[in-house]
Amino acid sequence: MLARQRQEVILDEVRRTGAVQVSDLVVRLGVSDMTIRRDLDTLAHRGLVEKVYGGATSLVGRSTDEPGFEAKSVRQLAEKEAVARAAAAMVRPGTAIGLSAGTTTWTLARHLDDIPDLTVVTNSVRVADVLQQRGRTDRTVVLTGGVRTPSDALVGPVAVQSLRTLHLDLVFLGVHGMAERAGFTTPNLNESETNRALAQAASRLVVLADHAKWATVGISTIAELGEIDVLISDEGLSAEARRVLTEHVAQLDIAPVPETEPTGSGQEGTQ
Structure with a gap:
């Protein structure tokens, strides 16, 4: 093993x-x-x-516990990379997309370098920084205003108002947790409202959630399981979670995660 x-x-x-x-x-x-x-x-x-x-x-954990960006950025690194690569493959040149705040969407932003003529709307300062640093002249990055949260999301009435008039081809949503009854959730009430506004702007809504998000529940629901178009997770997702999600989500994509074994001697390292 x-x-x-x-x-x-x-x-x-x-x-x-x-x-x-x-x-x-x-x-x-x-x-x-x-x-x-x-x-x-x-x-x-x-x-x-x-x-x-x-x-x-x-x-x-409490349903209102909200880890900071740095704390979340060291969790499930390989899984987030796999999910981000699968998500980037859905993006076509010349489209308008939305990226919510979060470490998985931030990882996705780093995989968009080779896709031309994109318009990207985000409520994440971190995501906007990544996209702007690439220096592409054929890319438009729109950063909503709002109040900054511990996870570096811009939320609140200003963010919601700026999103309500937009129409996006694809929206990629990062979440704090997912569960059968609670759906996709966040520990921040203001972020939940902002993410709902971003989701409503989408022609197609894609949730990015590694397997560790399963059975984690935040205080506020962003969307029910059946309200999204695609969920991208990784192969660590349990059989029971896959069964539940397949029953509710229109499309469940499982991203393969490359094996990375720790270095060391002896036979134990291959078990």
Whole structure:
């Protein structure tokens, strides 16, 4: 079993039971104590579990908890890259697109370099900076006004008003979480209203959400599962999540994630 696969098993168990013990995982996964501790270190560094003596516990999150951009930018890097590449393949020259704030949409912005004649509307200072730095003379970048959130989104009445008169070919929406009953959610009420306005401007609405967003619920719903046209996630998405999403979402695209094994000696690194 590869390291990423082991970590997914561990994370699923933490989410299911609330805590795991190193000794139990050693028996279940058939690897050494040191290997399990490295896996827990990786998951803790990604902000997915909290390490405790002898194991790890789930992070107790509230529906209003909103990580900052820097905190989110180190999570699921390979998955976000895979999702962003799949999203960029949907963008055609000469179109008008919208990008919400978020680290996955920011990653997508970095994959748009070779697409000419784009008009991009965004409520993200970070996304706008990436697009402007490329120096393309055939690109128009429209940044909404608004009040800045911890995740570097511009939100509120000014942002909403600027979006209500727009008509975009594609809108790519990053989300805080997704769940069967709650739909696609955010921990920020003002951001939810702004994202709804951005979604309503779309001829086609695409949500970008890596597998770790499943079963995470923010305080406010942006859209129900059935209200979007395409969801792009990664191959770490569980079978149960795929079943639920396939029942509700018009199109579910799974982006393959290249295997990246940690360097090291011995046989454990290939398990």
